Amino acid sequence: MPITTCIFDAYGTLFDVAAAARQAADEPENAALRPHWQALASHWRLKQLQYSWLRAITGAHTDFWQVTGEGLDWALEAVGLAGDAVLRQRLLDLYWQLQAYPEVPAMLRALKGAGLETAILSNGSPDMLDGAVRSAGLGDVLDDVLSVESVGIFKPDRRVYDLVGQRFGCPPEAVLFVSSNGWDAAAAAGYGFRTAWVNRAGEPVDRLPWTPDHILSDLTGIPELAGV
Template identity: 65%
Template sequence: MPITHCIFDAYGTLFDVAGAARAAAATPQGAALSQHWAQLAAHWRAKQLEYTWLRAITGDHADFQQVTQDGLDWSLEAMGLDGDPALRAQLLDLYRTLPAYPEVPAMLQALNAAGYTCAILSNGTPQMLSDAVTSAGIDGQLDALLSIEDVGIYKPARAVYDMVRTRYDTNPDEVLFVSSNGWDAAGASGYGFNVLWVNRAGQPVDRMPHKPTRTERDLTNLPHFIKEF
């Protein structure tokens, strides 16, 4: 069946998760990060994701805002920067308004013009997602911001992907799911979605039972090849 819905992961796919550390490092308040912002961003992202998986496994749910704070606190301590509450506050504030990747606005506009329904399916809380899309100026291009808070468990749990079918009453093969996270791409593929893995970092394919349908380095050409799925 032809694709009718294009569902995007948010963080790392539409929004640059390194953007908060990069922006902080360019300010006087974030001078301590000037040489180390990339390392902090990598630690922060890794711990943020690790905590979602651990909480899903143990059933000890906390929302993504809390998980994001916890990941940052671990990272700041690991880098010897945990004694600067102003830096912590600045980083968390900047995370609310992460920049979209440069190709994202035009890509969404083209998909909408072609008649595809575009939405986000994310670990983020509703408020986090609302802040991010508004800041990036893409809120008018998205039909829905689907948050895992409605089911209380993180991706790649099947209950999360079920949210798309519940919202749109679609068959999985009518959906193109787009993620920059290899584990998310594998989970969505196993669910039955067509999957585009946006492999921005040039990483190997994860050794999981299910693989993405297609891999690209960014989202620039998605409107041109979506009909090939």
């Protein structure tokens, strides 16, 4: 069956989640962050994901913005900057303006030019995702932005992946699902999507019951995988 619909995770897949810490570290007033920004970005992202999993497992759902703030608080403490309220607010403000990876606009235009449907499926709350899409100028190359908030649980719960078929009326095998999270791509493969893991960091494959169909170093090969 040909691919009709390309679905993308947002954070770390289309949007560079390290961009907020990197940009803040370049600002003169945040000199204290400069030696630590890479560690902070790594801690922040890891805790953001861990807290989403723990909330899904325990049934303690909240929106992704709260999880993002809580992850940042842990990361700031871990690098010795927990008392800097101004820096904390600056990092949170920048998270609403994350940069898209350089290849993203052309890749999405190629998919849309070929008549495929495109959308985001993300843990992000609707207002967060709207801000990121607008900041990156991607609104005209996405058919929809789907948030877990409509089902009240984070990935990789199957109810999140169900949103794609409900929105686009397509069977799972007609979907190419793309994520920078190996666990997300694996779970989506188990759901029945065709999947691509964007493994920018060259990490090992997660030891899970399922594996992604394709592993890429960036998003430039997505149109080819989709049959464009």
